[in-house]
Amino acid sequence: MQAFKRHFKLHRHTLTSREPVRLVIPFAPGHCPRTAMFQAFQQDKRINSQAEVISYWPDGSIRVLHLHCVPAATSADIVVTPADPLSSAKQPSPSSNSVESLAGQIHLRCAGQLHRLQLKLNGEVWPFEHVEQQLIGPVLQSWEFVLNHPKLPVDGRLSVVLFPDCHLAKVQFSITNYQRAQHTGGLWDLGDQGSVAIDGLELQLLAARRQADLLTTEPGKTLHAQQWQISQLNSGGDMWQSRNHLDATGQVLQGRQGYQLDLDGAVDFGIRASPRVVRQTEGSTVGLIPLEFWQNFPCRLIGDSEHVALQWFAAGSHVELQGGERKTWSCWLDLAPDEAGVAFLEQPTTVQLAATDLQYSAFVPWLATSETDPLRGLLQGLDPELGFAAKREIIDEYGWRNFGDLFADHESLYVPNGQAPFISHYNNQYDPIYGFAKQFLLTGDSRWFQLMDQLARHVADIDIYHTQDDRAEYNHGLFWHTDHYLPAHTSTHRTYSKHNTTSSIPGQTGGGPANEHCYSTGLLYHYLLTGSAQSRQAVLDLAGWMINLHESTPGLLSRLWSVKTLEVPKLKAAMKKHAVLPYRYPFTRGTGNYLNTLMDAWELTADPTYLRHIERVIPETLHPNDDIAKRDLLDVENRWSYLVLLGTLPRYIRLKSLLNQRDEAQNYAIACFHHYAIWMAEHEQMFLENPAILEFPNDTWTAQDLRKAMLMFQAAQMFPADYALFHHKGVQWLHWIIERLGQSKELEFARVQALLMLTYGAHLCDESDVLGINSPKIDFGSAPSLSVWPVVGRMLKKICRGIVEFRPSREKHWLQSRINRS
Known part of the structure; x- marks a missing residue:
């Protein structure tokens, strides 16, 4: 084990010797063996402590350790060092406790x-x-x-x-x-x-x-x-x-x-x-x-x-x-x-780990801040009048079902003056749990921790569907936020109400959990910071749900349904020689959310099954030699969310580099990211530079532009040969965004603030040493084209698999979960 000494600052409201404290200690891969032991000191005096391993790296080394201890009645720092395995430790007495x-x-x-x-x-x-x-x-x-x-x-x-x-x-x-x-008609009202x-x-x-x-x-x-x-x-x-x-x-x-x-x-x-x-x-x-x-x-x-x-x-x-x-x-x-x-x-003690220790351990990707950063000046989450806690009072976001969630005030943007705002719940869109966690780690301010903790507990309880009895594509899924620009009425935190006769989706007035609304990274970090078993299980439940959504579940009817909805449209397009891309997974945030959730589950468990899923999905979604023009990515209303998918590639590449898994799968992702980043730098622009193409041209689009800027900064770190192109474009876009949001009346809105927190950091943090991109030039061949026989092959494979998986009880459940439902 490498020698180390970690210092923890205690921000205490009460000086007492009765308060238990949790120290969160992250390690880089390979730096801490699973047999390591630890000791804690305060003012050079050893204090009683107990270690709990929260997470391992795939190589078996400890990723996150929690050291439970009881400090003396002082605010002095706690210092943690390796312990001698032979040193004595106080043991509990089973007879007395x-x-x-x-x-x-x-x-x-x-x-x-x-x-x-x-x-x-x-x-x-x-x-x-x-x-x-x-x-x-x-x-x-x-x-x-x-x-x-x-x-x-x-x-x-x-x-x-x-x-x-x-x-x-x-x-x-x-x-x-x-x-x-029962949600008849895809409506989820009380009663x-x-x-x-x-x-x-x-x-x-x-x-x-x-x-x-x-x-x-x-x-x-x-x-x-x-x-x-x-x-x-x-x-x-x-x-x-x-x-x-x-x-x-x-x-x-x-x-x-x-x-x-x-x-x-x-x-x-x-x-x-x-x-x-x-x-x-x-x-x-x-x-x-x-x-x-x-x-x-x-x-x-x-x-x-x-x-x-x-x-x-x-x-x-x-x-x-x-x-x-x-x-x-x-x-x-x-x-x-x-x-x-x-x-x-x-008012418990807040424990702060030094920023250098966080960066050295690679705990959070692209985690950095600066007091002089103008983007940081746009964060209003703690404002006493405009912040998240203050805005609970507007719609009384309290009560056992509501507390912890965020008021989705942006949904009332078009409400006429003088009318009350819509009751609208946020349901963790764009992962403010993760945003709160990042801000807490950067600042040590306990108010960020409270927002993270309260929202994570709410999401894990209320916003996730805790049943095995519904259709597989709903079970353990995350409910959408309240339907856009509509009140929740009696649908609580479940999106669709019978009292709304319209919907944000034309022709649809109901539905359920879906892959384009899945955010699990914040729950991962909530678990790593608190040890919450419920947040840990929530990550695994969401990963299982996303796998079921994308891969279908065992059973003949399930496989036939997958053939009908996924393969038959491709077969028809291939037979008519339409210009349809051949990939199995769409180039959207749904696939991006799928990859992110798989990475969260992989980071959480180190289970290689999740990695195998990731490394199968990526090549079945994009190729280093794609003809990007065929993607029509500048069709903003229908294609903007490709940014979410593209944003998963730097994270995957970084994880593989951290684990020293520099293989063909990583090289493929690197080549894809470089290909698409070059296209972005040459063709993309800010969304509101052409507002006429947007149905609702508001500054949520400006906040979404942050994704583009941060992708450019990440590309600049990965590809030194193109550093000037990517860095210049990132700086140019970021300046435009800061100028516009700084003058916007929408800056305080929940969705804008969530996007600011989610994307924050890559413009200040150089992870080129972690990424270490020096991949060989590999010819991955031509991009695939759509043809009949590969599609037919997938169809036959699914049908044969469904026949093998046929069970009467399984088919009965599949039917019962859909009859007279939506």
Whole structure:
């Protein structure tokens, strides 16, 4: 293992010795063997730590390591170095700390005290069935419990992470409606037959009270209470009755703005509750701290003589959990409350890794910034009035289903003055999760981290379709954003509503998840930065979904459908000798998203299966000697998204170079990228230089032009012989974009800001040493041409494969998922 020393800066709101901290340590390929051990120091004193490998490189070396530790009550830097394998490390004591399932309850033992938890759904106990210990070490231990409901098509997952030395436990629970939605006509409104009605979901802390509870309702408001409950049934904001909260009947929220506190027979009111409670029993003292309480209404916190109950879905709120929808919440248990309190749980320490370490480890491609960069000056995501968090208030983007998502304010660009903006949800278009992650790594500002974390959790829960029971091209897919320039009505975050009689797609008023809306890189980095198992699984689910979309699923009917939709049109074109390109995959963002998602899954797992998919898709999409004029790429409305596809090639080339896989597949991609980059430099222009060709000539197109400029900077790094051409064109285009966006009233819009964050960096970061392009001149021959027999061969191959894969149950499911559906 190469010698190293990593320094981490701590940005702390509270100086305490009880706060667990996660250090994220990335490594370049081959620099850290899987057997490596580590130690952490603060002010030259070793602190307790525990290593967890998050990701490996394909060569088996560690890519990302998380080092869990508990710093002293100081803001001094933490220094991490390799450890002597023979050095002693504190080990947990299984006899004093444990979590287990007994009689349907969770029994948590820490420091000699027993704490019991119980879950209720619709007023009935929902017993825990299966438990698995996942991590064990000196800093933390974790367990996961599985719940299957005997009556409803829902399942649950509850995890407990215990930090013994901190006397803290973090509890996370998720509930999933795993059955499909019916979505008749491709419309996804509330009231669907696949939904599940929930009238209360609560976590109970079974602890008989010895004296009055110490209750905090919001910062600065603490009191003692015997019988009490805090009910937050709306956001408390000025727009609390927004049409964002329509139910299936079209009704908005009723009642009173803010929260209600019932306290020993008296009633009080407030706006936004952030409660926590400390309860003293005969044998212990324990605190319960819900996270993001008011933001995830309707919720309630209750205390009586026998227990404290956290109702994540408040009883009587009549929640509708849609088919394939999931929701996750978290709370903390303070197992040894003290006067210092636990404010650090609500404002945790931010840990910043030095920028040089990030670049040395090749953690994020083209990651760089400069305080004097004019493009950086256009980023408004943290603006107190125009930023993403501030704009939640406009449509009240709160509540259990909405919180974390972004208000798609650009969709209201053409709303007449004086009218309310459309309720429109963003659903991670152009991957702001990834953009937020990049900005956090560049600046260390915790607000970027919060935006990333909240959006990633929302997308993984709400925007992804968690079912196996629908058609394969929908299962585990990502829903589109709300339909362009239309309100969501009762379609929630699922794009298409029965209340809209038109659509952004001519002739279509419904649909479902599709390959041209798939963004997984942010979820990959959310996992690498947080260890979120849900984000990790989301990347794999999206990769599986995209493979099913593009390759079809096993079965005769599935293969025949693929022949009909993909091969028959090509066969007809070949027989008529039409000028149709022969490639299997279209030159669009759909294929670009496919390649990006495959690369995310490959980076995540190092599974060579994903690499084989990538290296089959690229040559079946483009060729180094293509006659690019036949692509008609200057037909902007129909062809602009080729930029997304082309943008995947530098990423692939960089990954292969990092892994020293300088082979024919990489050389092919290099030759393709060079061929198309030359064409771009000679033929492309800014979209709005000719606005007449556009249906909606707005500055989203200007932000999309950033893709062109960054491709030129990447090409300049790869091809020294053409550096002057590419760099000049990149600088020219970037200057035009900055000038226009700097004067645009649309700069603050979500889509423009997302594109700024997504594309940011290549103009400042020279990765020519990483890329090391010195490929030999290879003759890849002529570009393929469309002819009848190769198409016939593919058709026969698919049909034969379908015959082999024929299973009655498989064919039945394929039919049932499509009959009377859209």
